[in-house]
Amino acid sequence: MSSRHVRRGTGVLGALGLAALACFQDPVSTAQCPAFCPGGRLTVVESLLATSIQRDSSFQGYVSAHQSLLLLASDEQGVDSRPIFEAPPIATRVLIDTGTDTTTGPIVVDSMKLTLFVLRRSAAFRNLRLAVYQLPLGIDSTSTLAGLAPAFAGAPLRVVNLDSLLAAPGLRDSVTGDTVLKVDSLHNVVTVRIKFSAAQALFSAPDSGKLALGVRVSADSLASIALGSSRLTQGPTITWFARVDSAGTIVQPESLPHAFPDSQLRGVRFNSFVFTTPPLTLDSNLTIGAVPSTRTLLRIGLPRVLRDSAQIIRAILQLVPTGSAPVAMPDSVFVQVRRVTTDLGAKSPAASDTFVANSPPFRGAPTDTVRIEMTTLFRLWQADTTSATAVYLSLLSADSLLLRGFEGASFSTVRFYSSRSAAFRPSILLTFVPRLKFGAP
Amino acid sequence: MVPRRPHALLLALVVGAAFPVRGQDSPFGIQGLGMPGRFESARARATGGAFAAFDPYSVLSEASLSGLGRLTATATGAASYLTDEIGGLSDSRRGSRFPLFQVGGPAWSHIVLAAGFSTYLDRTYHVIVRDTITLGGGSQAITDDLSGDGGVTDIRFVAARRFGRLAVGGGLHLLAGSSRFLFVRTFADTSAYGQASQAGEVAYRGSGLSASAILSVGRHLQIAALWRSDSRLRSEEDGATVAKNDLPSSFGGSVLWQPAPEATLAVSVSRRAWATAVDSNAYNTTSWSAGAELGRRVPLRVGVRGGDLPFGPGGRAPREVAFAFGTGRTFAGGRGIIDVALERLRRTGAGLTETGWTALLSVAVRP
Numbered sequence: 001m002s003s004r005h006v007r008r009g010t011g012v013l014g015a016l017g018l019a020a021l022a023c024f025q026d027p028v029s030t031a032q033c034p035a036f037c038p039g040g041r042l043t044v045v046e047s048l049l050a051t052s053i054q055r056d057s058s059f060q061g062y063v064s065a066h067q068s069l070l071l072l073a074s075d076e077q078g079v080d081s082r083p084i085f086e087a088p089p090i091a092t093r094v095l096i097d098t099g100t101d102t103t104t105g106p107i108v109v110d111s112m113k114l115t116l117f118v119l120r121r122s123a124a125f126r127n128l129r130l131a132v133y134q135l136p137l138g139i140d141s142t143s144t145l146a147g148l149a150p151a152f153a154g155a156p157l158r159v160v161n162l163d164s165l166l167a168a169p170g171l172r173d174s175v176t177g178d179t180v181l182k183v184d185s186l187h188n189v190v191t192v193r194i195k196f197s198a199a200q201a202l203f204s205a206p207d208s209g210k211l212a213l214g215v216r217v218s219a220d221s222l223a224s225i226a227l228g229s230s231r232l233t234q235g236p237t238i239t240w241f242a243r244v245d246s247a248g249t250i251v252q253p254e255s256l257p258h259a260f261p262d263s264q265l266r267g268v269r270f271n272s273f274v275f276t277t278p279p280l281t282l283d284s285n286l287t288i289g290a291v292p293s294t295r296t297l298l299r300i301g302l303p304r305v306l307r308d309s310a311q312i313i314r315a316i317l318q319l320v321p322t323g324s325a326p327v328a329m330p331d332s333v334f335v336q337v338r339r340v341t342t343d344l345g346a347k348s349p350a351a352s353d354t355f356v357a358n359s360p361p362f363r364g365a366p367t368d369t370v371r372i373e374m375t376t377l378f379r380l381w382q383a384d385t386t387s388a389t390a391v392y393l394s395l396l397s398a399d400s401l402l403l404r405g406f407e408g409a410s411f412s413t414v415r416f417y418s419s420r421s422a423a424f425r426p427s428i429l430l431t432f433v434p435r436l437k438f439g440a441p
Numbered sequence: 442m443v444p445r446r447p448h449a450l451l452l453a454l455v456v457g458a459a460f461p462v463r464g465q466d467s468p469f470g471i472q473g474l475g476m477p478g479r480f481e482s483a484r485a486r487a488t489g490g491a492f493a494a495f496d497p498y499s500v501l502s503e504a505s506l507s508g509l510g511r512l513t514a515t516a517t518g519a520a521s522y523l524t525d526e527i528g529g530l531s532d533s534r535r536g537s538r539f540p541l542f543q544v545g546g547p548a549w550s551h552i553v554l555a556a557g558f559s560t561y562l563d564r565t566y567h568v569i570v571r572d573t574i575t576l577g578g579g580s581q582a583i584t585d586d587l588s589g590d591g592g593v594t595d596i597r598f599v600a601a602r603r604f605g606r607l608a609v610g611g612g613l614h615l616l617a618g619s620s621r622f623l624f625v626r627t628f629a630d631t632s633a634y635g636q637a638s639q640a641g642e643v644a645y646r647g648s649g650l651s652a653s654a655i656l657s658v659g660r661h662l663q664i665a666a667l668w669r670s671d672s673r674l675r676s677e678e679d680g681a682t683v684a685k686n687d688l689p690s691s692f693g694g695s696v697l698w699q700p701a702p703e704a705t706l707a708v709s710v711s712r713r714a715w716a717t718a719v720d721s722n723a724y725n726t727t728s729w730s731a732g733a734e735l736g737r738r739v740p741l742r743v744g745v746r747g748g749d750l751p752f753g754p755g756g757r758a759p760r761e762v763a764f765a766f767g768t769g770r771t772f773a774g775g776r777g778i779i780d781v782a783l784e785r786l787r788r789t790g791a792g793l794t795e796t797g798w799t800a801l802l803s804v805a806v807r808p
Binding site: 033035036037038039040041042044046311313314375431433435436437438439440 | 468469471472527566568570572574576577585587589620622624626628633634635636637638639641642643676677678683684754755791792793
C-alpha cells in the first residue's frame with residue numbers, strides 16, 4: 001500500500017470520526033433562573049370554584065334491601081334489621097330400586113345445617129347472639145318487618161352465641177353441633193354452621209322442603225353485623241341430612257341402588273332484610289346513604305377556560321357535613337363520586353366505568369370537611385367535552401371483603417350542606433396550569 | 442467520464458443534511474430570539490471567520506460565489522462541547538448540528554446561481570430547574586424540565602457575477618423553521634399532584650434581502666462589503682401569530698491580503714442591529730475577526746474572532762472571543778474538498794462564563 005493511499009485513508013477515517021462525533025445530543029444547561037431560563041414557565045394556579053356546583057339535589061330509592069350485597073342485621077342506633085331468606089325445595093322422595101320399578105320412598109329428615117357468612121364482626125362485640133326464626137313461605141321484596149313481626153314474635157328455632165362458639169375448643173359446640181367453619185381475619189369474615197335437629201328443622205314434605213328463615217341479632221353491645229348474600233356468592237346455604245323410608249325400613253340413601261347422597265345442599269331462592277329505621281326525610285341539604293339508598297346529584301359547571309386549554313393537575317371536591325346525620329351506624333363507609341352518562345335528574349344513569357372518586361373511609365358522621373380527589377374525572381371532562389359534568393354522590397360500605405364498596409349495604413346516612421347554603425356550599429378546589437404561550441421571547 | 446466517488450459523496454452529504462439533528466447553543470439565547478447562526482464553512486471558521494466574505498463555500502457573501510467555476514455542493518457539520526459556569530455551579534453539555542448546506546454553479550452569461558440553507562437562529566435548549574412553590578397551603582418541591590428544539594432556518598437564493606475586478610451578488614432570504622417546546626413540571630409529592638406538561642410547536646416566517654460586493658485592488662488585495670436587511674420574524678402557534686420580532690439590518694466589510702502565493706491574511710468587521718428585536722436585554726452587536734492561511738496543499742489556517750452577543754441578561758451585551766485553527770485537503774482531482782476546523786471559544790456575561798470547543802467539518806463536492 002502506497003503512502004498516498006495511507007494518507008488518503010487516514011483523511012477519510014478522520015472525516016468519518018468527526019462526523020460520528022457530530023451525532024450526539026446532551027444539551028442540558030446550568031439552570032439559573034430567571035436570567036438564563038425561558039421567559040414563559042409553567043404556572044400553577046390554585047383556584048377555589050365556590051359556585052361551580054349548582055342545582056344539587058338528593059333522591060331516594062336506588063339500591064333496595066333485596067338488591068344489597070349484604071344482609072344487614074342490626075339492633076343499634078334505633079335500627080332494627082333482620083335478614084330473611086327462603087330456601088328452594090328439595091327432593092322429598094327417592095327411587096328405591098332400579099330398572100322398571102319406579103317405587104319411591106319418602107325421605108326422613110335427620111337434621112339440617114344452616115351456614116352463614118358473618119361480616120363486620122368487631123372486637124367490641126359482647127355476647128353476639130344469632131337467633132334463627134322460621135318465617136312463612138312466600139317472602140319477597142315487598143316483605144316488611146311489620147308484616148313478619150308475628151313470625152319473629154315466636155320462639156326462635158335456635159339461638160347461637162357467636163362469641164361463645166368462637167371461644168369453644170375446636171371452634172365447635174359438641175352439645176349443639178354448631179361449628180365455626182372458618183375465621184378469615186384478612187377479610188373479617190366468620191363462617192358459622194348452625195345445626196338444627198329434626199324437630200328444629202321443621203321439614204315440611206307438602207312444601208317440598210321449602211323453608212323461610214329470619215335472623216335476629218342481639219348483643220350486650222354493638223349489635224350490628226352483616227351476613228353475606230347470594231348476590232355476593234356468599235349467601236346462606238341449607239344442607240338437609242336425611243334417610244329414606246323403604247317400605248317401613250329406614251335406610252341410608254347411599255345404600256340404595258342409585259346410591260343417593262345422604263345430604264342435599266341448597267342455596268337460597270331469595271334473600272333480603274327487613275328493617276325499621278328512624279325516618280329519613282330529605283331537606284335542603286344533600287343526603288346520602290341509608291336503605292333504600294339515597295344519592296345526591298351534583299351538577300358541576302366547568303369554566304370554559306379550564307375546559308379548553310388549562311391542564312388540571314388536581315381537583316378536590318369539598319363537602320361540609322351538617323353534623324346532623326339521621327343515622328350513624330358503626331359501619332365503615334366512604335363517599336363515592338361516580339359520573340352520570342347523561343343528566344336526567346334522579347333517573348340519570350350512572351356510568352359503569354372506572355372514573356370514580358372515593359373519600360377516605362370513616363365511621364359514623366364525619367366531623368370535618370370531606371375532601372374527595374376528582375382529578376381523573378375533571379381530566380375526563382376536559383378530554384371529552386360532550387360528557388355530562390354531573391356526578392352522583394353515594395355512601396358505600398367499606399367492608400374489606402367487598403374490595404370496592406357497595407351501595408345499600410349500610411344504614412348510615414350523611415348530610416352535607418348544599419349550594420343553598422352560601423357559607424358552607426360544596427366547592428371544588430382546582431389546581432391547574434394555564435395554557436402557556438410558546439414562541440414569545 | 443464522471444468520477445463515481447464524488448456522486449456518492451454528494452448523495453451522502455444530501456442525505457445527512459436531511460436528517461434532523463438537534464443541537465444546543467448558548468444559554469445567552471434562551472431568553473432572546475436564540476443564538477444567531479454562523480454562516481461560515483469550516484475553512485472560513487478556521488480563520489476566525491475573517492475569510493468568510495471571500496469564501497464561496499460559506500453563505501455570508503453572495504459576491505464570493507462568482508468564483509465558483511463549476512457546480513458545487515457543500516455542507517458543514519459542527520459538534521460542540523461546552524461548559525457553563527455560574528455562581529460556582531458548572532455543567533457541561535454537548536450538541537451537534539448541520540448548520541450549512543449549499544448548491545451552486547455557473548448558469549449563463551457568467552452568472553452564478555446558488556441555493557442553500559443555514560442556521561439563522563438556534564432556539565434549542567434544555568433546562569432543568571428545581572424549585573419550591575407554595576401550593577395547597579404548604580411547600581411543594583417541583584422540578585421543571587424545559588426544552589426547546591428547533592430554530593429559524595435561512596433559505597437563500599443567490600445570484601452573483603463578476604465584472605472585471607468587481608464581483609457583485611444579491612440574495613433573497615426566506616426565513617422558515619419551527620421549534621418544538623416541551624415544558625414538564627413534576628411534583629415531589631406525586632400522590633397529590635400529577636405531572637403537568639405542555640407542548641407546543643411554533644413556526645417561524647420571515648424574509649430578507651442581501652447584497653455584497655468584492656473589489657480586487659491589484660493582484661494581492663481584495664475588499665468586500667456586505668449588507669443585509671431582514672423583515673420581522675413572525676412566530677405562529679396553531680396558525681395564530683404569537684409574536685412578531687424585528688430582525689436586524691447588518692453590514693460589514695472585510696479585507697483580504699495575499700502577500701505571497703502561500704500566505705493569505707484577512708480581517709473583517711460587521712455590525713448587526715439586534716437591539717429592537719425584543720423588548721429587553723437585546724443589543725446591537727459588533728463582531729470582528731482576523732485570520733491567516735499558510736501553505737497551499739495542506740494549508741494551516743488560524744484565526745481569532747470576537748464581539749458581542751445579541752441577547753443576555755444584565756443590561757449589557759455578553760462578550761465572545763474565540764481562537765480557531767484548521768486545515769483542508771482536496772481530493773479526486775479537485776472534485777472533493779474536506780476542510781476541518783477546531784475552535785476554542787469563551788463567552789461571558791451576567792456572571793455566566795461559557796467555554797468550550799467546537800469541531801467543524803465541511804465537505805464540498807464538485808462533480
